[in-house]
Amino acid sequence: MNADRIMALSRAGVAVEVVEETGSTNADLLARAPRLTAPVLLVAEHQTAGRGRAGRSWLSEPGHSLTFSLAWRFAGGLRGLAGLPLAIGVALAETLGRLGQSVQLKWPNDVLKDGDKLAGILVETQVAADGAAWTIVGIGVNLVMPDALEDRIGRSAAAMPWLARMGRDELMATLLDGLAEALALFARDGFAAFVARWNTLHAWQGRPVVLLDRGEVQHEGLAAGVDDTGRLLLDTAAGRVTIVAGDVSLRTKD
Numbered sequence: 001m002n003a004d005r006i007m008a009l010s011r012a013g014v015a016v017e018v019v020e021e022t023g024s025t026n027a028d029l030l031a032r033a034p035r036l037t038a039p040v041l042l043v044a045e046h047q048t049a050g051r052g053r054a055g056r057s058w059l060s061e062p063g064h065s066l067t068f069s070l071a072w073r074f075a076g077g078l079r080g081l082a083g084l085p086l087a088i089g090v091a092l093a094e095t096l097g098r099l100g101q102s103v104q105l106k107w108p109n110d111v112l113k114d115g116d117k118l119a120g121i122l123v124e125t126q127v128a129a130d131g132a133a134w135t136i137v138g139i140g141v142n143l144v145m146p147d148a149l150e151d152r153i154g155r156s157a158a159a160m161p162w163l164a165r166m167g168r169d170e171l172m173a174t175l176l177d178g179l180a181e182a183l184a185l186f187a188r189d190g191f192a193a194f195v196a197r198w199n200t201l202h203a204w205q206g207r208p209v210v211l212l213d214r215g216e217v218q219h220e221g222l223a224a225g226v227d228d229t230g231r232l233l234l235d236t237a238a239g240r241v242t243i244v245a246g247d248v249s250l251r252t253k254d
């Protein structure tokens, strides 16, 4: 992939860097956050130690996925950023939708295709000396899913071989534009601008689900979408409960 080409194809005005290989693009940008002065997109052709939530891993093989992180500054600091990972999911899903891929969202922020995970999102933050927050939005998107990689992941995973035929620089630039637009809107209007869009894309609306905390069932009920701060609404036998995204995992019951 070519950084200059991605920048030329994008409308976002964001600096772009492409590296052949790194451990984690999120880790790299987090380490640079104290010195950053403007948004930057870091793309890795090959990511060897991709991270998911709570120490989980994001696995990929060179040439078969897009792995990248976007550093973005929020002048107002951490306040109000709770729904950001979900807003990023909306931006990613809608951009893929415009490219002809029908995808859905699983709370809090996985992108699913035909029920399997197509993309993962990890948002990490660092507060700057002036009180602003740098958010590092890390994304891995499967383009092709070789059997050997799916075996390593240990569950079925989705890919989009049709979109994989599109030029990678063009695809990356299109995703960057969708994300930059969403980040600017989030900075202005917060998650309120995304809640209805998230609920429209919700993969498991009305379906029986269980919420797991370290493997233990914490709640079960019908998934009822998210509220205006991005909390999951679950209709249980004891009434409606709201769930904050911590280290909990959602699974379908059927």
Ligand code: ATP
Pocket (backbone or CB within 6 Å): 051, 052, 053, 054, 056, 057, 058, 059, 060, 110, 117, 118, 119, 120, 121, 140, 142, 153, 155, 157, 158, 248, 249, 250
């Ligand atoms: P869960 O999906 O279990 O609720 P999560 O949403 O927190 O967890 P993430 O932290 O976003 O998941 O992603 C890490 C998980 O994604 C891994 O534990 C693994 O199951 C799965 N995974 C890792 N690499 C891939 C990939 N390339 N494609 C699809 N799924 C993957």
